[in-house]
Amino acid sequence: MSNTANPYxxxxxxxxxxxDKRALSSREWITSCLERISQREPKVHxxxxxxxxxxxxxxxxxxxxxxxxxxxxxxxxxxxxxxPTMMGTNFHDNRPVSRDxxxxxxxxxxxxxxxxKTVTTELGHKHPxxxxxxxxxxxxxxxSSSGSAAAVADSMIPVSLGTQTTGSIIxxxxxxxxxxxxxxxxxxxxxxxxPNSPSIDTLxxxxxxxxxxxxxxxxxxxxxxxxxxxxxxxxLHFGFLKGPLWLEAETExxxxxxxxxxxxxxxxxxxxxxxxxxxxxxxLELHRLISGYEFRRSIADERVNHENKLSRVLRExxxxxxxxxxxxxxxxxxxxxxHVKLALGKIFLEIDILVMPSAKGAxxxxxxxxxxxxxxxxxxxxxxxxxxxxxxxAKESNLPIGCQFVSDFSNDNILLEAAxxxxxxxxxxx
Amino acid sequence: MSNTANPYxxxxxxxxxxxDKRALSSREWITSCLERISQREPKVHxxxxxxxxxxxxxxxxxxxxxxxxxxxxxxxxxxxxxxPTMMGTNFHDNRPVSRDxxxxxxxxxxxxxxxxKTVTTELGHKHPxxxxxxxxxxxxxxxSSSGSAAAVADSMIPVSLGTQTTGSIIxxxxxxxxxxxxxxxxxxxxxxxxPNSPSIDTLxxxxxxxxxxxxxxxxxxxxxxxxxxxxxxxxLHFGFLKGPLWLEAETExxxxxxxxxxxxxxxxxxxxxxxxxxxxxxxLELHRLISGYEFRRSIADERVNHENKLSRVLRExxxxxxxxxxxxxxxxxxxxxxHVKLALGKIFLEIDILVMPSAKGAxxxxxxxxxxxxxxxxxxxxxxxxxxxxxxxAKESNLPIGCQFVSDFSNDNILLEAAxxxxxxxxxxx
Numbered sequence: 017m018s019n020t021a022n023p024y025x026x027x028x029x030x031x032x033x034x035x036d037k038r039a040l041s042s043r044e045w046i047t048s049c050l051e052r053i054s055q056r057e058p059k060v061h062x063x064x065x066x067x068x069x070x071x072x073x074x075x076x077x078x079x080x081x082x083x084x085x086x087x088x089x090x091x092x093x094x095x096x097x098x099x100p101t102m103m104g105t106n107f108h109d110n111r112p113v114s115r116d117x118x119x120x121x122x123x124x125x126x127x128x129x130x131x132x133k134t135v136t137t138e139l140g141h142k143h144p145x146x147x148x149x150x151x152x153x154x155x156x157x158x159x160s161s162s163g164s165a166a167a168v169a170d171s172m173i174p175v176s177l178g179t180q181t182t183g184s185i186i187x188x189x190x191x192x193x194x195x196x197x198x199x200x201x202x203x204x205x206x207x208x209x210x211p212n213s214p215s216i217d218t219l220x221x222x223x224x225x226x227x228x229x230x231x232x233x234x235x236x237x238x239x240x241x242x243x244x245x246x247x248x249x250x251x252l253h254f255g256f257l258k259g260p261l262w263l264e265a266e267t268e269x270x271x272x273x274x275x276x277x278x279x280x281x282x283x284x285x286x287x288x289x290x291x292x293x294x295x296x297x298x299x300l301e302l303h304r305l306i307s308g309y310e311f312r313r314s315i316a317d318e319r320v321n322h323e324n325k326l327s328r329v330l331r332e333x334x335x336x337x338x339x340x341x342x343x344x345x346x347x348x349x350x351x352x353x354x355h356v357k358l359a360l361g362k363i364f365l366e367i368d369i370l371v372m373p374s375a376k377g378a379x380x381x382x383x384x385x386x387x388x389x390x391x392x393x394x395x396x397x398x399x400x401x402x403x404x405x406x407x408x409x410a411k412e413s414n415l416p417i418g419c420q421f422v423s424d425f426s427n428d429n430i431l432l433e434a435a436x437x438x439x440x441x442x443x444x445x446x
Numbered sequence: 447m448s449n450t451a452n453p454y455x456x457x458x459x460x461x462x463x464x465x466d467k468r469a470l471s472s473r474e475w476i477t478s479c480l481e482r483i484s485q486r487e488p489k490v491h492x493x494x495x496x497x498x499x500x501x502x503x504x505x506x507x508x509x510x511x512x513x514x515x516x517x518x519x520x521x522x523x524x525x526x527x528x529x530p531t532m533m534g535t536n537f538h539d540n541r542p543v544s545r546d547x548x549x550x551x552x553x554x555x556x557x558x559x560x561x562x563k564t565v566t567t568e569l570g571h572k573h574p575x576x577x578x579x580x581x582x583x584x585x586x587x588x589x590s591s592s593g594s595a596a597a598v599a600d601s602m603i604p605v606s607l608g609t610q611t612t613g614s615i616i617x618x619x620x621x622x623x624x625x626x627x628x629x630x631x632x633x634x635x636x637x638x639x640x641p642n643s644p645s646i647d648t649l650x651x652x653x654x655x656x657x658x659x660x661x662x663x664x665x666x667x668x669x670x671x672x673x674x675x676x677x678x679x680x681x682l683h684f685g686f687l688k689g690p691l692w693l694e695a696e697t698e699x700x701x702x703x704x705x706x707x708x709x710x711x712x713x714x715x716x717x718x719x720x721x722x723x724x725x726x727x728x729x730l731e732l733h734r735l736i737s738g739y740e741f742r743r744s745i746a747d748e749r750v751n752h753e754n755k756l757s758r759v760l761r762e763x764x765x766x767x768x769x770x771x772x773x774x775x776x777x778x779x780x781x782x783x784x785h786v787k788l789a790l791g792k793i794f795l796e797i798d799i800l801v802m803p804s805a806k807g808a809x810x811x812x813x814x815x816x817x818x819x820x821x822x823x824x825x826x827x828x829x830x831x832x833x834x835x836x837x838x839x840a841k842e843s844n845l846p847i848g849c850q851f852v853s854d855f856s857n858d859n860i861l862l863e864a865a866x867x868x869x870x871x872x873x874x875x876x
Contacts, residue, residue, distance in 0.1 A: 097751065114539035118641075121746035200777060205743035206644065211637040214644070237773040238743075313635035313668075316551035321527065343667040347630060347856035354784060426777035 024052040027225040028086055028174045028232070035084045042085040043074060049087045049131060053172045059153060061146040062167035064092045064102055066132040073129055085129045089176035091164045092133040093140050093210035094219075096120050099130070103210050104138040104145055104160075105318070107325045117208025119177060119219055119236055126235040131173055134163030137386060139315055140184065140212045141334060143327035144386050149191060151415055155379040158188030159386030161222065165192040168222045175232055176222045180396050181212040181307060183375070183389025185220040186404045190374035190418025191387065193406040195435075197221045197229045198392075200426045201399030204236040213310035215350065216303070216397050226436040229403070233428065246437040247430065250284030255367035259291030260300075264390050266377040269417060272408045273373055276419060276442070280371075283441060288367065295363075298356050299394040302349050304337065306397065309346045312338025353397065357425065360398055364424030369434055374404040374418030391420060401428045403435050407442055454482040457655040458516055458604045458662070465514045472515040473504060479517045479561060483602045489583060491576040492597035494522045494532055496562040503559055515559045519606035521594045522563040523570050523640035524649075526550050529560070533640050534568040534575055534590075535748070537755045547638025549607060549649055549666055556665040561603055564593030567816060569745055570614065570642045571764060573757035574816050579621060581845055585809040588618030589816030591652065595622040598652045605662055606652045610826050611642040611737060613805070613819025615650040616834045620804035620848025621817065623836040625865075627651045627659045628822075630856045631829030634666040643740035645780065646733070646827050656866040659833070663858065676867040677860065680714030685797035689721030690730075694820050696807040699847060702838045703803055706849055706872070710801075713871060718797065725793075728786050729824040732779050734767065736827065739776045742768025783827065787855065790828055794854035799864055804834040804848030821850060831858045833865050837872055 023031060023045045034040035050070065057063055067073075074085055090096050093103045095117045100110045116124060124130075135145040137160040147162040149155040150170035157166040161178030165188035168176050178185045180198045189196025198220040206219055221232045230244045256277045262270065281287045311334050312319070318326060319335060326335075373391050380387055395402045404418035421438075423431035453461060453475045464470035480500065487493055497503075504515055520526050523533045525547045530540045546554060554560075565575040567590040577592040579585040580600035587596040591608030595618035598606050608615045610628045619626025628650040636649055651662045660674045686707045692700065711717045741764050742749070748756060749765060756765075803821050810817055825832045834848035851868075853861035 097747075109544035111541070116747040116751060118743045118746040121750040122743065125746075125750045202645065202740075202780065203773065203777070205740075205746065207641040207744040208747065214636065215632065239773060310635075313548045313552065314637040316548040316555075316635065317527075317546040317638065320551040320555045321546060343633065343669060344856070347633070350632065351856070354788070358784070426774070426781070 023048040024171045026174065027223070027228045029225065029227045031174070032084055043071070046070060046074060046085065046087045046129065046131070049173055053131070056150070056170050056172055060148055060150050060166050060170050062134055062163040062170065062172060063089070063132040064135055064163070065099060067099060067130055069098065070129055070131055083127050085127050086175070087131045087173050088123060088128045089132055089134045089164055089167045089173040090120060090130050091161050091176065091178050092136050093179065094120060094177055095208040096130045096133065099133055101133070104136040104140070105325070107322050115208060118205035120208065122205065122238060123235055134161070134167055134176055136160050137162060138327050138330060139318060140179065140181065140210060142329045142386060144383060148383065149379045151193060152379070152413065154383065155381050155415065156191065156383060156386050158191035158379060160184040161188050162386065164222050165189050165194060165196065168224060169194045174224065175228055178220055178222050179209060180218050180220055180392065181216050182303070182396055183392030185222065186392045186402055186418070186420060187375050187387055187389055189222050190404045190406070190416065191379035193416025195223050195226060195229055195403065195405060197403045198396070198401065199233065199428050200401045203428065211314040213307040213314065215306055215310060218396065226432060226439050230432050233432070244432060244436050246440060247433040248284070249280060249437060249441070252434055253286040253288065253366065253368045254280055255288055255290040255363070255370040257292065257370050257372040258289050259293045260296050261372060261391055261394070264376055265373045268410060269373045269377055272417060273371065273419060276407060277371055279442070290363070290367070290370070292363065295356055295360055296394055298352070299397055302353050302356065303393045303397040305341055305349045306346065306353070308334050308337035309341040311335070357398060360400065361425060364427070368423065368430055370422040372420050374420040378410040378413060378415035378417050395422050400425055401431050403431055405435055405438060453478040454601045456604065457653070457658045459655065459657045461604070462514055473501070476500060476504060476515065476517045476559065476561070479603055483561070486580070486600050486602055490578055490580050490596050490600050492564055492593040492600065492602060493519070493562040494565055494593070495529060497529060497560055499528065500559055500561055513557050515557050517561045517603050518553060518558045519562055519564045519594055519597045519603040520550060520560050521591050521606065521608050522566050523609065524550060524607055525638040526560045526563065529563055531563070534566040534570070535755070537752050545638060548635035550638065552635065552668060553665055564591070564597055564606055566590050567592060568757050568760060569748060570609065570611065570640060572759045572816060574813060578813065579809045581623060582809070582843065584813065585811050585845065586621065586813060586816050588621035588809065590614040591618050592816065594652050595619050595624060595626065598654060599624045604654065605658055608650055608652050609639060610648050610650055610822065611646050612733070612826055613822030615652065616822045616832055616848070616850060617805050617817055617819050619652050620834045620836070620846065621809035623846025625653050625656060625659055625833065625835060627833045628826070628831065629663065629858050630831045633858065641744040643737040643744065645736055645740060648826065656862060656869050660862050663862070674862060674866050676870060677863040678714070679710060679867060679871070682864055683716040683718065683796065683798045684710055685718050685720040685793070685800045687722065687800050687802040688719055689723045690726050691802060691821055691824070694806055695803045698840060699803045699807055702847060703801065703849060706837060707801055709872070720793070720797070720800070722793065725786055725790055726824055728782070729827055732783050732786065733823045733827040735771055735779045736776065736783070738764050738767035739771040741765070787828060790830065791855060794857070798853065798860055800852040802850050804850040808840040808843060808845035808847050825852050830855055831861050833861055835865055835868060
């Protein structure tokens with residue numbers, strides 16, 4: 017199952033089991049990841065910087081006799097003590113920051129060691145960084161959590177933190193063929209993270225197994241780990257999301273998802289087709305308005321103090337959008353959002369999990385843009401938890417294609433349990 | 447009306463009028479504030495630091511020919527380029543930060559110059575800083591925006607930024623005899639501000655006139671200034687809030703507020719007595735749960751990396767509270783909050799403005815605690831805008847006592863218009 021000759025390939029749960037059995041040490045595991053990084057990073061460019069004191073930090077932890085250490089990557093809009101936070105710009109202060117983001121301090125307390133900061137697009141928006149898709153180096157890894165997805169997909173680290181305001185976790189995870197999980201809004205702390213649109217921004221986790229996603233969810237909510245119990249498919253009611261979003265997907269993706277839904281049904285799952293046309297169209301509209309308005313303010317420092325250093329897509333894109341909305345329109349949109357969320361809650365009284373594409377297609381053959389987030393932004397603003405699973409590959413390019421699952425607000429457990437079952441049934445026992 | 451010999455006494459709107467008429471220069475105004483600070487600061491201790499480059503910054507602005515400059519103070523949990531952010535601790539990095547908080551960049555663009563960072567309690571919680579109440583130096587100024595309130599009350603600056611999660615704007619403003627305004631939740635940007643409880647935290651404004659509050663509201667929402675039109679009292683329907691909160695106020699405060707409500711009625715206002723017992727009790731309970739849970743995570747850096755440097759009241763108070771709440775309980779509380787907010791919205795279909803005390807009594811004769819926020823925390827978590835007006839003085843001590851007004855979510859305009867009328871009718875034409 018796992019390869020102790022190349023520990024960088026291990027999932028966190030696998031590695032911790034081996035460490036527990038004395039078949040692996042934290043130092044061997046982390047050293048293996050560092051070696052993998054030194055091999056692959058010159059091609060993939062997933063990191064902004066590598067924490068050169070990783071082994072030193074590890075020795076210190078060993079001295080005080082804590083448990084095993086876990087190597088993690090952190091998106092470079094999230095503060096990590098001792099490393100700079102450049103946020104995908106070249107003009108910000110490159111001195112190390114001195115205060116951990118809340119999530120980073122919580123992970124540190126749980127034994128995590130930050131191996132390095134991963135590449136983000138400019139200020140978490142569209143303008144891409146240098147990261148390449150490890151499956152095809154001239155393809156985008158997606159954004160804005162570009163480096164977090166690529167580094168995990170390429171086994172440089174087992175897990176990373178990313179953030180999503182539009183489609184910044186689910187899309188890059190899908191393009192890179194890994195698992196991306198955006199929990200319920202505000203489930204994980206966001207202090208010490210560059211805000212984009214605070215009413216939407218969500219911190220999430222990128223991993224290669226659902227067990228690792230669950231492991232890190234428990235760390236980040238500071239609750240004890242327990243073994244995730246898969247849900248039997250015949251206990252689950254899936255909503256197959258057709259309607260306005262569906263039409264945005266490429267035919268190949270539509271066929272793959274439709275076949276998958278059929279397969280779920282054959283294995284006993286209950287399936288209902290849904291359009292949710294009103295809710296989806298309203299959420300798309302509210303996302304544009306609220307994220308534009310809030311983003312323009314969140315990056316007022318860059319807009320006011322560094323405007324000529326910003327990319328054109330930023331200045332003429334969302335910054336310009338935000339400028340057309342009044343405070344009154346914004347607050348009315350926030351009120352309207354409450355009502356759409358309540359309406360969505362009613363749908364989840366019957367449906368356990370919605371199924372839909374994670375993106376229109378596979379990663380685009382370009383490094384100049386990061387792809388379309390249309391399948392993700394509605395669930396970013398609704399605050400529902402979502403996960404992408406690497407279920408398919410494109411026929412011609414063989415690039416990964418993800419399938420996205422969405423559950424009720426604060427019902428992350430059912431989502432992870434179902435995801436574990438689906439990975440076991442359709443991919444491989446992990 | 448205004449005293450050009452002592453420009454530090456001017457309100458912002460008064461000073462800008464004089465500057466417009468060439469009867470005052472920005473330099474004279476700011477220099478006067480700096481002189482006032484050098485006189486009073488050794489007694490009041492409102493500032494953590496003074497921006498020693500204020501006049502240099504002013505000269506640079508004059509060189510590029512922008513409009514008049516406005517001196518402001520900024521609570522020291524809010525980042526200002528070129529000044530450190532100590533957050534009421536003595537262990538945080540004292541190097542200047544390089545990125546403005548969103549609100550600070552927006553104020554800078556509108557011509558504001560940060561004169562200094564004002565004292566906050568430890569991490570915005572209870573443990574007091576060195577600030578004293580300018581009306582009686584052995585009395586608390588309130589907290590956590592202690593320095594912001596004291597500096598404005600003592601005419602060291604005309605306006606300051608503060609934040610409120612429990613009662614951190616309204617209470618210190620009331621104790622110091624000035625105007626404190628907490629807008630609708632998320633009305634002003636919060637990027638670059640230490641989060642305490644992000645679902646509640648609100649940035650607000652402390653001033654000596656309602657016109658200045660309105661002036662800064664327009665700056666912070668980035669909309670054009672217009673002259674605030676007072677509302678006639680006979681067009682307003684006030685809800686006189688009795689019930690569970692009322693019983694918390696001292697008898698003197700109850701009498702002052704009741705007399706004021708009578709006076710409003712005599713001047714034509716419609717008055718309805720309300721208890722809102724269910725809503726208030728529920729909001730108090732949700733505030734305790736949500737703020738405890740979120741605060742514990744927001745300051746995970748301090749908790750994990752600096753625990754032995756934190757005060758006892760912090761470690762054994764809210765940090766301990768937060769530890770007893772599960773993620774599921776927290777998310778259920780967030781859902782419940784939505785429903786309480788919707789119920790409150792229905793009350794404001796009939797009532798324009800609620801009236802109640804700003805605090806139990808006047809500032810306490812101690813520097814060891816900052817007073818009880820019970821009249822404020824419900825409106826912090828409900829997200830309704832609130833304002834305290836310095837309408838009364840305690841009979842024996844002559845210390846200021848405030849009256850608090852609360853309006854519907856996103857109906858800040860009616861609140862400020864009514865506040866302007868009340869100040870004109872009951873205090874003095876400003």
